[in-house]
């Protein structure tokens with residue numbers, strides 16, 4: 001047989017893709033993948049957002065939106081990986097010797113490998129682009145908000161948070177913020193590294209001893225805030241938390257005045 005006729009017998013990439021997708025196990029995996037993808041997509045759109053903390057700021061709103069978008073974008077990848085895993089588990093080879101790889105093995109199927117690499121690569125590029133756009137928009141609004149911002153100096157210590165409001169000259173251990181006014185947090189630690197995490201504001205920033213870190217937010221909705229430490233900082237890390245609230249401007253003024261009346265330090 002001449003090398004020309006051998007060349008003719010080789011399947012074209014189109015034929016290889018067709019014979020690959022027509023295989024029964026590939027079809028079954030594909031259908032199972034679609035079902036799992038649909039499940040993750042519905043969960044991402046309707047269930048997960050309800051399990052996330054309440055949205056009390058612009059930043060938390062965009063954080064929740066990004067988590068939803070990422071969940072939906074990654075659903076097909078999770079769907080396909082789980083479908084292959086389930087299919088492989090249900091069709092485990094029994095016996096001592098592994099079966100020989102078939103000619104159509106996924107591992108050597110160039111079209112299948114290319115589709116997989118490009119689709120997962122596209123997801124990574126989309127994730128980076130969306131993340132950078134959100135980061136850019138948050139930075140721009142923080143710069144625009146800066147002149148109206150109320151400053152809060154946040155200090156982490158083993159194992160408690162404290163707050164100092166320079167303009168109001170009050171020292172507190174709970175964090176109240178007026179709704180609608182931008183906030184500029186200046187965060188530091190007096191001992192080990194902590195991480196300042198007012199959950200419902202969508203802010204999480206390291207608290208270091210040497211460098212003061214900053215974070216901006218714009219509270220939008222009245223309601224309570226849980227403040228936690230998000231970095232393992234020793235024995236009582238788990239209980240390094242305090243409470244706070246987004247309140248109306250008049251309630252905030254009353255709160256500040258009541259603390260000033262007791263010497264500027266919250267009891």
Ligand SMILES: [Cu+2]
Pocket residue numbers: 193194195229230231232233234237240
């Ligand atoms: Cu901590």
